[in-house]
Amino acid sequence: MSEAVHATPPSAAARPAPPREPSTLRLIATLGLAGFFSGLAIVGVHALTLPRIEQNRRERLERAILTVLPGSRSFAVFVERDGRLAPLDAEQAKQAGEPPIYAGFDAAGKLVGFALPGSEPGYQDAIHGIFGVDPARRLVVGFQVLESRETPGLGDRILAEEWIAPNFRALAIDPGIEAVAAGKKTAAHQVETITGATISSRAVVRMLQKALERWRAGIEAYAAGAERARRGE
Amino acid sequence: MPPPSKPLGDEFLKGLWKENPIFIQVLGMCPALAVTNSVVNALAMGLATCFVLVCSSFFVSSLRRFIPRPVRISTYIVIIATFVTLTDLVLAALVPDVHRALGAFIPLIVVNCLILGRQEAFASKNPVPRAVADAAGMGVGFAFALTCLGAIREILGAGTFLGVPLFGPHFEPWVIMLLPPGGFLSLGFLLLFFNALKQARDRRRAAAARGETA
Numbered sequence: 001m002s003e004a005v006h007a008t009p010p011s012a013a014a015r016p017a018p019p020r021e022p023s024t025l026r027l028i029a030t031l032g033l034a035g036f037f038s039g040l041a042i043v044g045v046h047a048l049t050l051p052r053i054e055q056n057r058r059e060r061l062e063r064a065i066l067t068v069l070p071g072s073r074s075f076a077v078f079v080e081r082d083g084r085l086a087p088l089d090a091e092q093a094k095q096a097g098e099p100p101i102y103a104g105f106d107a108a109g110k111l112v113g114f115a116l117p118g119s120e121p122g123y124q125d126a127i128h129g130i131f132g133v134d135p136a137r138r139l140v141v142g143f144q145v146l147e148s149r150e151t152p153g154l155g156d157r158i159l160a161e162e163w164i165a166p167n168f169r170a171l172a173i174d175p176g177i178e179a180v181a182a183g184k185k186t187a188a189h190q191v192e193t194i195t196g197a198t199i200s201s202r203a204v205v206r207m208l209q210k211a212l213e214r215w216r217a218g219i220e221a222y223a224a225g226a227e228r229a230r231r232g233e
Numbered sequence: 234m235p236p237p238s239k240p241l242g243d244e245f246l247k248g249l250w251k252e253n254p255i256f257i258q259v260l261g262m263c264p265a266l267a268v269t270n271s272v273v274n275a276l277a278m279g280l281a282t283c284f285v286l287v288c289s290s291f292f293v294s295s296l297r298r299f300i301p302r303p304v305r306i307s308t309y310i311v312i313i314a315t316f317v318t319l320t321d322l323v324l325a326a327l328v329p330d331v332h333r334a335l336g337a338f339i340p341l342i343v344v345n346c347l348i349l350g351r352q353e354a355f356a357s358k359n360p361v362p363r364a365v366a367d368a369a370g371m372g373v374g375f376a377f378a379l380t381c382l383g384a385i386r387e388i389l390g391a392g393t394f395l396g397v398p399l400f401g402p403h404f405e406p407w408v409i410m411l412l413p414p415g416g417f418l419s420l421g422f423l424l425l426f427f428n429a430l431k432q433a434r435d436r437r438r439a440a441a442a443r444g445e446t447a
Contacts, residue, residue, distance in 0.1 A: 022301035030301055034308045038315040045319050049326035056329040124337065149336040154412065196412075 061130075061146065065102045065115040068132030068142030072104030072112040078222075080215075085222045101215055103222075104132070111226050113141060114219045120207035123199045125149040127158070131208050133173065133215075135223035140177075140208065143168035148200075155200035163201070167191045173212055179205040241366045248370030254347045255378035255420075256427040261347040265379055266416035268338050272395050275383025277331045279376025281324065281339060283369070285316045286348050290356040290368035297357050309352040310343070317342045347375060378423075385419045386410045 065075050078085040079098045088100065102115040113134035119126045127150065132142035143164050150156045157163060171177065172188035179202055180190045191208075193201040254260045264282065269275040292312050293300075300308050321339045324332040332339070342348065351371055356364040387393055390410030392400045409415050 022303070027301055027304045030299070031304050031307055031311070034311040038311050041315055042318050042322075045322050049322045052326040053322070053329075056326070060329065147333070151413075 061117075064130050064144045064146055065104060065132075068115050068130055068144050069104035069112045069134075070132070070141060071106050073107045075102045075104045075115065077101075078103055078114075078218075080218050083218070085218045101219070110230075111136075111223065114215070116211040116215050117146070118207040118211040120203045120210070122148060122150050122203045123155045124151065127200065127203050127207065129204060129207055131168070131211055133212070133219065135219050136227070138173050140168055140171035140173060143204070143208070145204075150197070150200045155197045157194050157197045158200045158204050163192075163194055173216070177205060177209050177212065241362060244363055244366040245370035245373075248367065248372070248374035249377065250374070252371075253374045253378055253427075254371050255375060255382075256423060258347075259424070260350060261345045261375060262420075263341065264338055264345065265382060266413065266420065268335055269379055269382035269386055269416060269419075270390065270411045271334075271387045272380060272383040273331065274334050275379040276376065277324075277328075278335055278338060279372075279379040281320050281335075282342055282345060282348070283372025283376050285313060285320055285342050286351060286372040286375075287365060287368045288316045289313045289348060290351060290364045291361060293352045293356040294359060294361045294364035300357075305357065306349075306353070309349060309357075313348055313352070314343045347371065381423060382416070382419050385423075386415050390415055 062075075066072050069075075077088045077100045079088055079100050080086070085101075085103075087103075099117070101117070104112045104115060106112050113132055113136075115130050115132050117128070117130045119128040121127075125148070127145060128147040129143060129145045131140055133139070134141045145159045148156065148158070150158060167185075168191070170188070171191065175189060178187075178190050179193050180186075182192050182195045184190075185192045191201075191205050193205070248254065252258060255262075255265050261282070264278050268278045289309070289312050293309055296308075317340060320342070321332075324335075324339065351368055355367050359367070384394065387395075388399060389407045392398060392404040392406045407415070410419065
């Protein structure tokens with residue numbers, strides 16, 4: 001132990017050579033204090049920044065919902081209750097803890113479609129995304145990544161408009177979404193994966209398949225109900 | 234060890250050029266290769282690292298008489314990790330887009346060997362002004378080097394600088410420059426350039442010395 005101390009010559013100006021080994025208590029106290037002040041600083045800044053970080057996340061989600069549902073001007077939060085979609089206000093939605101979906105409406109208040117959030121393990125970490133689905137035309141009309149840590153330059157091409165526009169602007173949800181290799185898209189229900197980002201782009205397709213499986217019945221029933229109500233007027 | 238007699242300015246300047254962390258010391262390669270695919274990312278990463286480095290050096294130097302040697306590394310890591318977490322939170326709150334782009338690499342600043350290296354090699358043995366000058370120089374030098382890499386890769390790989398198109402519609406971007414090999418290639422050429430500069434300088438000095446003795 002003491003050899004290690006003297007192996008590096010102590011700088012005469014800055015460090016008076018310690019006369020003896022510091023006591024165990026002193027070592028524990030040093031680390032304990034460092035941890036204590038570190039904890040104070042982190043918890044303090046966490047408390048200060050949390051509202052802003054949550055607001056950023058909310059705003060981003062709101063922008064994403066309106067982006068993946070082209071033509072929408074406002075949206076409402078829905079959850080599934082007893083197999084049917086039920087509206088929630090924002091406060092309830094926050095407390096409910098149930099996964100919500102979002103119904104987007106145009107300026108006239110007509111239903112444009114539903115935004116379905118989802119997440120799926122990507123190459124490095126979970127990819128969180130959101131899909132716009134138009135139940136009347138039976139199409140996926142938009143997709144956006146909400147959060148991802150995919151490799152810069154490779155996996156993160158799932159964020160690029162060059163991939164999203166041709167694959168997710170008019171993607172048929174019948175008979176079911178299918179992933180095909182790049183350049184092999186021949187039918188409206190197929191998504192081309194990205195060469196060099198196969199894992200990431202397949203994860204997005206799986207996310208969409210799961211979201212559709214989870215919500216298809218609910219949004220179709222709701223859209224049919226809305227259509228009946230509109231005709232009944 | 235000679236008594237520290239260098240002016241503070243030199244302590245700062247050495248990190249920019251003569252002992253540049255990337256080009257000369259070749260430290261902190263992980264962020265240097267991973268997040269330099271655009272100027273914005275590189276600059277943000279460089280500034281975040283610089284901030285953590287300066288704050289950590291300040292505290293390590295201030296506390297250098299109170300930190301017992303056996304637990305010094307653990308204490309440095311606690312100090313560094315604290316500032317990295319603060320940086321992470323503040324970036325997420327103020328510039329969410331940049332924070333998202335840098336992704337996992339902000340938390341990884343904790344293990345940037347440049348930072349721990351400066352604590353062990355310099356801040357723990359020098360008074361506060363000197364330690365801060367050294368850290369600021371190394372941090373700015375690191376940010377400068379990352380920005381150089383980012384500029385080369387963005388200009389060639391995307392045809393843009395800070396997102397502004399440079400070459401008009403007929404430019405075919407060299408996509409490889411945005412991919413990991415582009416990072417290695419750019420870094421390799423930059424290191425070549427800096428070593429050539431250094432050799433030329435050494436030759437000039439040697440020639441001048443011969444001239445004097447002759």
